[in-house]
Amino acid sequence: MGHRLQIRKQGSRMRLRAYLLLANGVSIGIILLSLFVCYRYMLLNGPETMLLVSVTLGAAAVSFIVHFALTQRLEKSLQRLTEETEHIAKGHFDGMAPVIGPAEFRRLAERFNEMSIKLSDSFKRIRSSEASRRELVANVSHDLRTPLASVQSFVEALQDDIVQDKETFQRYLRTIRHETQRLSRLIDDLFELSQLHAGARVWTPEPCHSDSLIVDVLHSHELQLEEKRLDVHVRVPDDLPPLHAMPYELKRVLSNLLQNAVRHSPAGSRIELEANLLPDQRYVRITIDDEGEGVAREERELIFERLYRSDRSRTRASGGSGLGLAIAKSIVQLHGGDIGVEPRQGGGSRFWFTVMTASEANQYDSQI
Template sequence: MKLRLYLLIASGVSTGMILLSLFICYRYMLLNWKDVVLLSTVTVGAAGVSMLVHFVMTRPLEKAIKAITQETTHIAEGDFKGKVPLIGPLEYQRLAAQFNQMTAKLNESFGKIRSAEASRKELVAHVSHDLRTPMASIQAFVEALQDDVIADKPTFERYLQTIRLETGRLDALIQELFKLSQLDAGGTEFTPELYHVDHFLVDGLQSLAFQLEEKEMQVEVDLPERLPPVAIMPQEMKRVLANILDNAIRHSPVGGMIDIRAEHVTEQFVKLSITDQGHGIVEEDKERIFDRFYRSDPSRTRSSGGAGLGLAIAKSIVELHGGTIGVDRNKATGGGGSQFWFTLPVHQA
């Protein structure tokens, strides 16, 4: 039975009981029949008007319930984009508002699930490709060595060197995947310690000294005279700095310049900026440059472009510290090059 019909029947029964009671009262008041008929007619008319008003007033209730029912059907079919109109009494409007809020959260949650599923498929595809390439190379060189087709020692040594490099590349990829999965699963506990920014930069640059010398690059560091210590996990943040510097070195020309600047932007954060002289980042790549396995230039090979996990790991580590990370075009050189930046939390005494 529909709610509206149910309410009308309930109203009719209550009105009938009132009419019956009034009719009995009229008879026992020793009124003549003409007066009883007159009073009964007025009472019935008032009851009819009351039921008509009740019929009209319950129509918004029926529409509100019908709208919610239709929307629940859409949700059951997987459509979370609809909204229930805010009609009817205040209580029904509040119910509709809560229902719309629930639908929006469901749509957001399922959107994240679909995005995560797409990312998982993309991850599997990229990992398979990145693993297959060095594995195929290793297998081919090992088979050549086993078949004794290599007669001269220099070629033999070169094959061994290639196998060593491909094995190292596999190990680096596996370590990056392990680190990324550990960060995604929340398996890295945030245990910061006091650290000075100048020591942090010196340690990071020393680890890449060979690459800098190989490309004959210069590094200019600009630090304020007074810079507060930061609260970081040194090994994790050094990985962030190393990943960004490695990208800057890889994409900068031979003999280029890398500019590193630090500034105390707020009471809570210190900002580090690393500017290179490479080709720069196009606007449409800025939003996805920190996605795993994303390469702004699809034609880049694994040897020149890395596995595409470094910046994704860097973003996860910076966010673990409560900071932010981003990239802009290098405006100082007229648009050439990129400026990566991230924030470090200031140590609170």
């Protein structure tokens, strides 16, 4: 089948070239016939007629040879373009079609190369997404298996009446409750992340203030901050403009980043939250500094991917699902902002994200 397809393609190239040469031959034949008729009615003598006929035939031969040479270059351009098409059909995107031949074929080769580059980028993203999906399934399976195995073992112990004293019985029940809560949080995080990636969230922004968002999030994490005796400092300018955002979603971003800071901060250390207007007056930048172990340079982009962990055993032991930063990134991107992490001066990490101001959003809407 492959040989027949290749022969058919070669035949198509030959037919194209033969068609062009035939068209040239027909046009030359019509010209010669017209000239011969004209020579006949000019009442020329024999030598003069033979001379004109010889010159005409010579010019026709030269024209045919030039046309033959030009069509050979055209055929070469088509052949190279066909070869690159076959490479792409086999999944190879590293080749480039040569930009040669007439202007139309040069433009065709340029567009073909642009298409090849875009296809290569698309397939790279697909492969990366597929690898991420496999890793996500593997990590979620591990995260689900661990609490399920724990719950199963404790339930079997209670069913078999192994536990007799009331204190141990209550401790087992607390452990079962804790593990089921971990499962519930993981399932909620997966559901939320799938909604964000599918674009199922309805965009309903409203003006909101950074200081109120930060205060609300700190109140909801007051118990965790007290347990680790963390010293929290907040700096928000009084004249900071309101944000153009969905308050609940931004609270989720702040909560995820604060949980990450609390999880990796040593007991008795310091956490700083700050909000500032960027020099372009369009975005507000919110930062959360901690005095933890910091994030390695090669991991500063990866930690925002789904279920990526710089230290998997430590993160699982501390109860993190590995989805918090990925959810924060998706929410910030939904708001049209950026998110990242950088080393903090003196040690630790500085997580930051940007949100558009309400005035900038109103100006953008009025321009539309």
